[in-house]
Amino acid sequence: MKLFKLVLSGLLTALVFFLLNNKLGSIPPLGKFLNPATGIWQNETDEKLTGTVKIEGLKDQVNVYYDAQLVPHIFAQNNYDLYKAQGYITAKHRLWQMEFQTHAAAGRLSEIIGEGALNYDREQRRIGMGYGAEQSLKAMEANPETAELIKAFAEGVNSYISSLDAHVYPVEYKLLDYAPEPWTTKKTAYLLMYMTKMLAGGDSDLEYTNLLRKLGNERFDKLFPDFYEDLDPIIPEDTDWSFIDEPITPTPQSEMPLDSISKTRNMPNPDNGSNNWAISGDLSYSGKPILANDPHLGLNLPSIWFVMQLATPEHNSFGATLPGALGVVSGFNQFCSWGETNATRDVIDYYKIKFNGDKSAYEHDGQWKKVEKRIEEIAVRGSETFLDTVYYTHHGPVTYDENFLSEDEKANYAMKWVGHLGGNNQLTLIKMNRAKGYDDYVDAIQHFVAPAQNFVFASTEGDIALWIQGQLPNKWKGQGKFLLDGTNPEHDWQGFIPQQFNAHVKNPERGFVSSANQHPVNEDYPFYVFNDGYETYRNQVINDFFRSKDKFNIQDFKDLHNNNYNMKAADLLPTMLIYLQDKELSEDEKAIYEQVKSWNFNNDLEEVGPSIWRRWWYILYNMIWDEFESEDEALDTPFAYQTIHLLKTDGENEFMDILETPERETATDLFLLSFKQAVTELNEWKAENGDYNWQNYKRTRAGHLLQGLPAFSRFDIPIGGDRNIVNATSETHGPSWRMIVEMTSPPTGLGIYPGGQSGNPGSQFYDNYIDDWAKGEYNSLLFMQKNEPSDKIIATQILN
Numbered sequence: 001m002k003l004f005k006l007v008l009s010g011l012l013t014a015l016v017f018f019l020l021n022n023k024l025g026s027i028p029p030l031g032k033f034l035n036p037a038t039g040i041w042q043n044e045t046d047e048k049l050t051g052t053v054k055i056e057g058l059k060d061q062v063n064v065y066y067d068a069q070l071v072p073h074i075f076a077q078n079n080y081d082l083y084k085a086q087g088y089i090t091a092k093h094r095l096w097q098m099e100f101q102t103h104a105a106a107g108r109l110s111e112i113i114g115e116g117a118l119n120y121d122r123e124q125r126r127i128g129m130g131y132g133a134e135q136s137l138k139a140m141e142a143n144p145e146t147a148e149l150i151k152a153f154a155e156g157v158n159s160y161i162s163s164l165d166a167h168v169y170p171v172e173y174k175l176l177d178y179a180p181e182p183w184t185t186k187k188t189a190y191l192l193m194y195m196t197k198m199l200a201g202g203d204s205d206l207e208y209t210n211l212l213r214k215l216g217n218e219r220f221d222k223l224f225p226d227f228y229e230d231l232d233p234i235i236p237e238d239t240d241w242s243f244i245d246e247p248i249t250p251t252p253q254s255e256m257p258l259d260s261i262s263k264t265r266n267m268p269n270p271d272n273g274s275n276n277w278a279i280s281g282d283l284s285y286s287g288k289p290i291l292a293n294d295p296h297l298g299l300n301l302p303s304i305w306f307v308m309q310l311a312t313p314e315h316n317s318f319g320a321t322l323p324g325a326l327g328v329v330s331g332f333n334q335f336c337s338w339g340e341t342n343a344t345r346d347v348i349d350y351y352k353i354k355f356n357g358d359k360s361a362y363e364h365d366g367q368w369k370k371v372e373k374r375i376e377e378i379a380v381r382g383s384e385t386f387l388d389t390v391y392y393t394h395h396g397p398v399t400y401d402e403n404f405l406s407e408d409e410k411a412n413y414a415m416k417w418v419g420h421l422g423g424n425n426q427l428t429l430i431k432m433n434r435a436k437g438y439d440d441y442v443d444a445i446q447h448f449v450a451p452a453q454n455f456v457f458a459s460t461e462g463d464i465a466l467w468i469q470g471q472l473p474n475k476w477k478g479q480g481k482f483l484l485d486g487t488n489p490e491h492d493w494q495g496f497i498p499q500q501f502n503a504h505v506k507n508p509e510r511g512f513v514s515s516a517n518q519h520p521v522n523e524d525y526p527f528y529v530f531n532d533g534y535e536t537y538r539n540q541v542i543n544d545f546f547r548s549k550d551k552f553n554i555q556d557f558k559d560l561h562n563n564n565y566n567m568k569a570a571d572l573l574p575t576m577l578i579y580l581q582d583k584e585l586s587e588d589e590k591a592i593y594e595q596v597k598s599w600n601f602n603n604d605l606e607e608v609g610p611s612i613w614r615r616w617w618y619i620l621y622n623m624i625w626d627e628f629e630s631e632d633e634a635l636d637t638p639f640a641y642q643t644i645h646l647l648k649t650d651g652e653n654e655f656m657d658i659l660e661t662p663e664r665e666t667a668t669d670l671f672l673l674s675f676k677q678a679v680t681e682l683n684e685w686k687a688e689n690g691d692y693n694w695q696n697y698k699r700t701r702a703g704h705l706l707q708g709l710p711a712f713s714r715f716d717i718p719i720g721g722d723r724n725i726v727n728a729t730s731e732t733h734g735p736s737w738r739m740i741v742e743m744t745s746p747p748t749g750l751g752i753y754p755g756g757q758s759g760n761p762g763s764q765f766y767d768n769y770i771d772d773w774a775k776g777e778y779n780s781l782l783f784m785q786k787n788e789p790s791d792k793i794i795a796t797q798i799l800n
Contacts, residue, residue: 038653049795055159062799070757070765075307075787081147083326084314085799087156094759097302098323099180105129111379123265125376126390126404128420129396133189135422146427149184151776159182169551191324196419199580200451202267203348209483209637213258223638226530227523232540234515235503237522243500244526251476252490257352257483263405264634271733272297272722274341276456277514278464285553291744292557294341294735295329296728299702303755307738315434318783320737327429330739330769333747335436337741341515343452343468346532347418351395351486352432362393365489381390393487396420418471423449432539438463445469446499449700452517462745466513467504468520472497475528497527512546535732536641537567537724562776563726564603569613572644577800579671589679603694603720611697617681620674626659700729702754712761719774749781
């Protein structure tokens with residue numbers, strides 16, 4: 001018996017040891033995770049900010065000054081050292097984030113998380129993320145300056161990684177039980193592809209093809225017009241385009257395939273967007289241009305941005321950087337300021353491919369052309385490596401086939417994407433950081449391929465400008481809306497709009513430039529541009545604001561960033577209320593009717609009007625487009641702006657009818673039916689959750705990148721706004737970096753974002769900006785002019 005107990009005790013001890021030191025499913029190895037010497041407890045201290053660090057290969061000493069917000073101010077004697085130091089310092093504060101995002105871009109999450117990430121990884125490979133990164137890396141390495149600097153950045157990251165012992169790995173490595181790997185220049189290319197997919201990875205070609213077959217041309221064009229009746233485009237409508245002498249691609253006389261597909265790939269979040277604007281000295285209270293930017297992206301922790309100052313004796317820039325890429329993305333230097341919004345142009349097209357019997361060749365232009373096969377090896381944690389064959393044509397990778405998202409062996413759709421072309425976006429940032437005026441700005445942005453961006457600019461010389469920049473196909477009218485014929489060479493992209501003919505404006509007479517993801521131009525612009533889901537309300541609020549008075553100051557810019565006016569609701573709600581005023585309503589319905597009737601259309605925290613509007617609108621919208629609910633066909637519904645236009649001008653349209661009912665409904669009927677349902681749902685929500693004021697109803701949150709870590713997230717952030725509002729803060733999206741720069745000499749800046757500088761959840765700097773960001777407050781940006789500490793510097797670190 002004693003021997004039995006001894007053996008049993010030994011087995012139990014071994015089992016406990018195994019369980020504590022091995023990952024089981026999504027559960028981390030708890031022994032390692034909780035170990036007081038090597039586990040999570042080692043991550044509760046803030047980063048070391050002082051002392052001297054030896055980094056191999058530096059040409060000279062680099063000084064890193066930290067201010068009270070943990071913003072590093074890096075002063076180097078040359079660009080090589082500067083970007084090497086940027087790599088080191090970025091990794092010091094954001095290593096796990098920058099590496100995890102590149103794993104996600106590369107389709108390598110399965111090797112960390114396991115089989116649950118396999119479909120995600122397969123999709124990344126099938127849309128050609130790896131291929132696009134490789135092409136971008138080739139373009140970067142073809143430029144000697146970029147090649148040297150991305151290598152320097154990688155060396156800096158690796159210097160930091162090599163200094164780490166396992167006990168101080170960022171906590172996420174411990175949770176997921178893996179270790180950082182060496183950084184490579186290809187990882188920087190993947191990081192840039194990650195942003196390209198986020199901002200230029202959406203399309204509706206296959207959904208629209210289904211709709212065209214279902215609706216016919218006339219009804220489709222009515223629901224999805226290329227241009228709305230009322231436009232306030234990015235480039236002023238009175239712009240003279242006569243300088244453009246490049247012809248648009250002629251429309252071929254050929255048929256397009258009207259295939260049907262039931263499921264399409266995952267698309268980027270439609271809330272991804274941004275605002276930017278700049279005013280000339282004539283509109284500025286000080287006579288100096290003022291510029292603002294606020295990119296609207298996911299509210300994640302660690303935050304998407306990392307604020308830095310990057311200085312050498314030749315140039316000095318400050319602003320938001322992307323962890324993993326070189327230079328400031330949205331910011332300023334001694335002479336210029338710049339910022340971006342997403343241009344959302346249609347840069348993805350799908351081609352139906354006709355293969356031969358063994359898929360070794362495909363038909364194009366009457367010939368059989370060789371297929372390139374790319375074997376994607378996807379390592380899966382706890383399981384065998386998954387092999388996926390992706391077929392490449394000159395159109396791009398065959399994303400859809402019988403092995404992925406389709407069971408039809410003839411449904412072979414290749415993805416043509418600007419993201420595959422390979423461009424040196426990194427050179428744009430390097431050059432922009434040292435730009436001294438308008439000509440340098442134009443020279444810098446010409447290298448930017450994708451995602452197409454609206455680059456706003458202001459300078460101490462008094463210039464303001466905005467270019468819509470990217471490598472944009474010169475399409476024939478209608479090209480890219482629907483599935484194209486991969487055998488027909490006339491359906492190929494025939495060329496690109498020359499960069500000098502990309503829509504742009506400099507020093508407009510109206511005294512301001514702005515963009516908010518709206519339509520870039522009106523119908524006078526000679527190249528084909530169709531409505532690719534453009535914003536229709538934020539831009540009008542911004543432009544109306546700058547037409548409202550003669551002079552604007554910094555407080556005006558703050559107020560506009562935080563403007564909660566809901567123009568979308570103001571566009572339709574009065575009509576909805578008119579049609580309800582003579583209807584029989586219950587006491588509950590009357591009470592809610594009076595609440596929303598008294599609303600001033602501002603989505604402020606304490607208001608209940610926004611909650612009522614949101615619920616009512618969603619129900620109404622779904623009632624109208626119930627015809628598009630289908631499990632057999634992938635379909636998109638019309639955009640909100642056109643939906644509202646139909647409700648106000650064509651209330652008896654056939655789409656107002658509810659399919660489930662025998663009656664023939666009109667817009668008037670839908671207003672009442674949707675309101676009654678909204679009241680029921682709001683009362684149910686109130687019974688379960690309490691008051692439905694906007695703060696409580698919207699419940700904005702900033703979630704950790706892993707999504708399943710509430711302890712590392714922030715919930716119930718008290719901020720107003722919503723989609724389609726200048727303060728575009730919804731539940732999980734919003735202004736990810738608010739910046740205001742006045743072009744004094746040197747420029748002065750304000751900025752804030754919903755997070756903090758540190759990626760360490762145990763740091764006081766992990767989420768310390770969130771409360772001030774929610775209040776609409778800003779940090780003064782310490783733009784140091786000298787390579788020496790001041791009373792605003794809390795720590796200095798020397799790299800040599």
